[in-house]
Amino acid sequence: MSGLDFLTTRLETALGWGRKFSLFHYPFITACCGMEYMSAACAHFDIDRFGAGLTRFSPRQADLLLVVGTVTHKLAPVLRTVYDQMLEPKWVIAFGACAVSGGIYQNYAVVQGIDRIVPVDVYIPGCPPRPEMVLDGLLKLQDKIQHQKQDWRWGTKP
């Protein structure tokens, strides 16, 4: 025997560890950033190395919402519906300048940042952000998930 016959951890740590490496993401792709999302997801940069490779096209199966690209006022209700359909625990990444703040489109048509519609965990700036930045943002989110305090009152709304 190697001497490592037992392992101790805390439930919270184990849960965070499990969650951060098994993110099922729903890409809410609307615009230019989608191209960089495709790059990040494919072989060169490979988001799968960080445990977020499984793309789910149903919000009900996803726990990470990637808002990729410009969200216009016309699209805003759709984004909110998608967010509401996701099950807890769920996280949101604002991908690209438009999702973060409206970006260069400061006009009548564009929502000035998706945090006006849904809560955001990680903001990835850039127009569009490079795939390396996307991976960095993902690592930041994983860090956040790892250190998240679990709500032990599941099933009851605080």
Place this chain on the structure above:
Amino acid sequence: METPRIQRDARPESMLINMGPSHPAMHGTIRIMLELDAERILNAEVEVGYLHRGFEKTCENKTFFNLLPYTDRLNYVSPLINNLGYAMTMEKMLGVGVPERAQLIRVLMSELSRVSDHLTCLAAMAMECGAFTVFLYMMKAREFLWDTIEFTAGARMTTSYIRIGGVRADLHPDWRGSLATAVRETRKVLKDVSGLLDENSIFLGRTRGVGVISKEDALSYGWTGPCLRSTGIPYDVRKASPYLVYDRLAFEVPVGEFGDNYDRYSVRMREMGQSLRLLEQVAALIPDAAPLTGSLGLEPAEAIRRSRRQRPDERVHLSPNLEGSEKERLGGLMTSDGRVGVPPKEDTYTTMEGLIGHFLFFMSGKGIRPPKGDVYFSVEGGNGEVGFYIVSDGTDRPYRLHLRAPCFHIVAALEQLIKGRLIADVIPTFGSMNMIGGELDR
């Protein structure tokens, strides 16, 4: 909110289903409402506008120089072609010529963008039909193409590299190597993809004879680009009204026969082969950059130290933001017309006249001020004819700017193409159209 037409007219026994906008095959920005009899589509209504970002209106409030980055984000799969379309429209309006070297670089960048555009379109189309391998292969090839662009332009997609009057900087010293890699890798991928799809019965079943459009219909809808050529009409702006140096280059315009999804796929595949051919020809035509002449001058810190006692005679060496944008090189890259290009940074930071020139270029009300009038110019984009119509009232901002977006006209025919077909046919038909939201909704 008004009830959609399709909902008002629906038969009571049929089923209404909503596809998109948050549907993976609708690319996030299209909504199709379908009236169904089981799997059969009786009626369809396409709703666009989910990515309307106010491009044209925004441009009216930007100077001619400052609105260039917005054009990057129109057809964001081939941003450099949009830059080119806008820059050439402005050059036509201002009546300025572009140096030979800049023209060749523009062709190089256009063709790189065209290949990446077609790759992305077919990758998405194939993936939506279930061929995920094709998607991964094609994205791999696109990375190599983008590496080449990034080497020179400094950004992967939204480069704003092609400027009014020329290009921003010279090619990267190692561009030939990266271009050769990109061409080689893309050829390999095209061969692999041909092997995977050309005789694949699942793919053929979903594309052959599906989404058929006749020549007459395609023309009356205003189709251009690969989608029009798939019906057999060899209309290509590069051939019909050659711009840049396209009339000196050898390439063919591939056409299809039936105007179905498979033809649109095959025309794009063959066009990529032609674009790679063009890339090699242009690469052979572009001479190597002349080495910079003379001494590079004083380092800025040294110049400041010396200037405390007296003005230094020697030129100050400023490393420009992008490699190859030194003053000596600008002659081959930008027009010498002072109204059009940004003054060289060396002048701006070291001489009073240069600084004044810089301010005059960027000050509100100054800068690029084309004469009164309107102008239309179009280039061959990834999807077809990308045209810019600009009205100038003599100020530094456009009075009106309109984009002729090729895929707007193509998507207009979608309802007709899917009517009477099955739901599953929507996916390859829509995929082969290469709808790009930024360009469609502007």
